Amino acid sequence: AQTVTQSQPEMSVQEAETVTLSCTYDTSENNYYLFWYKQPPSRQMILVIRQEAYKQQNATENRFSVNFQKAAKSFSLKISDSQLGDTAMYFCAFSGSNTGKLIFGQGTTLQVKP
Amino acid sequence: EPEVTQTPSHQVTQMGQEVILRCVPISNHLYFYWYRQILGQKVEFLVSFYNNEISEKSEIFDDQFSVERPDGSNFTLKIRSTKLEDSAMYFCASSEVALAGADTQYFGPGTRLTVL
Numbered sequence: 301a302q303t304v305t306q307s308q309p310e311m312s313v314q315e316a317e318t319v320t321l322s323c324t325y326d327t328s329e330n331n332y333y334l335f336w337y338k339q340p341p342s343r344q345m346i347l348v349i350r351q352e353a354y355k356q357q358n359a360t361e362n363r364f365s366v367n368f369q370k371a372a373k374s375f376s377l378k379i380s381d382s383q384l385g386d387t388a389m390y391f392c393a394f395s396g397s398n399t400g401k402l403i404f405g406q407g408t409t410l411q412v413k414p
Numbered sequence: 415e416p417e418v419t420q421t422p423s424h425q426v427t428q429m430g431q432e433v434i435l436r437c438v439p440i441s442n443h444l445y446f447y448w449y450r451q452i453l454g455q456k457v458e459f460l461v462s463f464y465n466n467e468i469s470e471k472s473e474i475f476d477d478q479f480s481v482e483r484p485d486g487s488n489f490t491l492k493i494r495s496t497k498l499e500d501s502a503m504y505f506c507a508s509s510e511v512a513l514a515g516a517d518t519q520y521f522g523p524g525t526r527l528t529v530l
Contacts, residue, residue: 304456337521342523343523344417344418344520344521344522344523345505345521346520346521347518347519350518391457399470400445400447400462400469400470400509400519401447401459401462401470401472402449402457402459402519403459404449404456404457404458405456406455406456407456407457
């Protein structure tokens, strides 16, 4: 069975600095997808970034980038130039190639401090 | 921007009672999902639904649960006889296509269910 683990329950960062959130996963599949979702306080979960396992290039979306290490089954999220609006719970998620099901990690609460 | 909406935001019920949680997916989406998050635990997949049928379900989704699309806009999750352990935040999501990797799932804000 696939599992997703986020080992950092809480993180904090100063505004404008860079922070990295960790995620590891376990799967026997070779083709799959990885996601980072953001859930601001009392708001919907929104997709931040997606990575296809068959792509070696790390995904980037503006200030958000990932470090995808397939052999190590690691998928970290780097937030550059952190902003107060980045304060949220961040969930790492996995999906196999033939399913609509998302498997989530426990989440990391990120606090951006002014 | 279109959003998934859910009602109510908070539902309190007595153990053994039936509850119906409602979701309005994004209008052109065809695939619908329910997830739940027990306080302090992971977000867990419950069920996916397409073309008026369950596509996939987890072991959590037992006979006490059912889903329905009663009309062209609503997607509901019914719990027939609630238990204390059903207390959780329930999230609805929708997407245009079926495979999670091929499309974005858009989530609603959640319904907090409290079973007393």
